Amino acid sequence: MDLLPLYLSIKLAVVSTVVLIILAAPLSYVLVFYRLPGKSFLEALINLPIVLPPTVLGFYLLVVMGPKGWLGNAWEAMFGSPLLFTFTGIVIASLIYSLPFAVAPMKSVFTRIDRRLVENAQVLGLHPVAIFSRVILPNSLTGVAASAILVFLHTIGEFGVILMVGGSIPGKTKVASIAIYESVEALRYHDAWLMSITLVPVCYVFLLLVNRLTPEVGNGS
Amino acid sequence: MDLEIRIRKKLKLFDLDVAFSCGDGKMLVIVGPSGAGKTTIIRIIAGLERTDAGRIALKGETWTDTAARINLPARKRGVGYVFQEFTLFPNLNVYDNAAFAARDRELIEDLLRMFDIWHLRKNKPHLISGGERQRCAICQALAREPRVLLMDEPFSALDALSRRKLREMMKSVKRELGIPIIHVTHDIREALFLADDILPVVQGKVEPKWILQFMFTAREFDRSMCTDARVGSVSEEEDDIELSIRKKEYRR
Numbered sequence: 001m002d003l004l005p006l007y008l009s010i011k012l013a014v015v016s017t018v019v020l021i022i023l024a025a026p027l028s029y030v031l032v033f034y035r036l037p038g039k040s041f042l043e044a045l046i047n048l049p050i051v052l053p054p055t056v057l058g059f060y061l062l063v064v065m066g067p068k069g070w071l072g073n074a075w076e077a078m079f080g081s082p083l084l085f086t087f088t089g090i091v092i093a094s095l096i097y098s099l100p101f102a103v104a105p106m107k108s109v110f111t112r113i114d115r116r117l118v119e120n121a122q123v124l125g126l127h128p129v130a131i132f133s134r135v136i137l138p139n140s141l142t143g144v145a146a147s148a149i150l151v152f153l154h155t156i157g158e159f160g161v162i163l164m165v166g167g168s169i170p171g172k173t174k175v176a177s178i179a180i181y182e183s184v185e186a187l188r189y190h191d192a193w194l195m196s197i198t199l200v201p202v203c204y205v206f207l208l209l210v211n212r213l214t215p216e217v218g219n220g221s
Numbered sequence: 222m223d224l225e226i227r228i229r230k231k232l233k234l235f236d237l238d239v240a241f242s243c244g245d246g247k248m249l250v251i252v253g254p255s256g257a258g259k260t261t262i263i264r265i266i267a268g269l270e271r272t273d274a275g276r277i278a279l280k281g282e283t284w285t286d287t288a289a290r291i292n293l294p295a296r297k298r299g300v301g302y303v304f305q306e307f308t309l310f311p312n313l314n315v316y317d318n319a320a321f322a323a324r325d326r327e328l329i330e331d332l333l334r335m336f337d338i339w340h341l342r343k344n345k346p347h348l349i350s351g352g353e354r355q356r357c358a359i360c361q362a363l364a365r366e367p368r369v370l371l372m373d374e375p376f377s378a379l380d381a382l383s384r385r386k387l388r389e390m391m392k393s394v395k396r397e398l399g400i401p402i403i404h405v406t407h408d409i410r411e412a413l414f415l416a417d418d419i420l421p422v423v424q425g426k427v428e429p430k431w432i433l434q435f436m437f438t439a440r441e442f443d444r445s446m447c448t449d450a451r452v453g454s455v456s457e458e459e460d461d462i463e464l465s466i467r468k469k470e471y472r473r
Contacts, residue, residue, distance in 0.1 A: 123295050123298070123301075125296045125299070127296065
């Protein structure tokens with residue numbers, strides 16, 4: 001069995017999870033604690049990947065990240081290489097696809113934080129950034145862990161968007177889900193079985209790790 | 222005076238309209254029935270809410286002036302605020318809570334010892350009693366060396382014994398602090414016990430008559446009560462109804 005797709009899947013999931021947690025935490029904080037003009041439009045936009053078919057989202061990303069798309073163009077101008085059919089390309093696609101899964105649990109736990117804690121921090125002289133890092137985040141570890149679990153598992157299972165944006169280039173963009181699909185298509189059921197059964201303990205170990213790090217999630221509170 | 226306040230704000234049920242001041246080392250107690258606008262007053266002083274019109278200034282430094290469109294953010298006012306409910310940070314132990322915004326960490330030990338919770342310094346808030354949590358909240362507010370101390374019914378969620386203990390502690394430290402202290406309560410006994418000045422507020426207005434009515438009709442006094450509180454409005458134009466109770470003993 002070729003282990004490279006499995007390695008790529010895990011690498012993609014880890015990178016997406018880390019980047020999305022870093023991006024989604026302040027974004028969720030702003031969405032929950034600040035009044036913004038057009039906030040509902042922004043929230044709907046963030047949640048769009050949940051309702052859009054992955055191939056539709058993948059198609060739009062293909063257009064935007066292609067050589068004639070604004071993102072692909074800008075990328076090529078900056079780095080001198082194309083974005084499509086690269087690992088970086090599937091990471092960006094994955095970030096957009098999984099963003100709502102990172103934001104939703106964090107928003108949920110931020111909303112449950114007692115506003116008086118925030119007010120207390122304000123009168124104690126904390127700047128909004130310090131309130132976020134010293135009050136909101138330390139008291140929202142369950143939400144952060146839930147986001148991490150969802151994003152990691154969602155990314156491991158990604159198929160349509162990755163296929164549209166990354167294709168199936170071995171060692172670059174051919175992740176486990178695509179490798180399983182291709183094995184089945186080629187009637188190599190044994191390979192498909194092995195790859196599928198390997199993903200189960202990987203996901204299980206990740207869940208276990210996050211539960212250990214944040215006991216509240218494991219306890220269901 | 223050191224802290225001058227004039228607030229006008231339209232609330233849902235009535236208009237809040239008060240003016241008063243509080244000097245260094247003095248405790249002014251805002252007393253009145255529930256829903257009178259007491260908490261709104263100190264939230265506006267702290268900068269947690271805005272006022273429609275008015276001015277708040279400490280020693281000539283303007284915190285709020287609606288005419289000049291000045292509204293200093295809460296974090297820049299340097300107030301200590303003790304909330305009605307427990308607002309300690311649940312992820313921190315007692316020591317770290319008290320030291321959360323401390324300027325001088327050496328002060329923390331003194332404060333925790335003064336309020337008799339030094340032995341609990343390593344405990345998280347959920348492991349200590351309500352009274353101990355509120356003492357920690359007071360330490361937290363004092364540790365940042367505030368310029369004004371605001372207390373919003375800080376003892377109301379406590380049992381009688383803890384309440385009494387904390388009242389006595391606050392009474393003994395208020396002069397040492399040497400800053401204006403504004404304390405909100407609906408408990409007239411607490412007001413009389415702690416206050417240098419009392420500001421009775423009913424439906425958003427200063428109503429000295431309310432306290433007279435309460436005192437003489439409800440006979441809401443303990444067997445013995447010593448107080449040197451002055452009851453009434455601090456602003457001169459509203460001083461016509463004023464009652465002074467000085468070192469009196471009330472016996473059944």
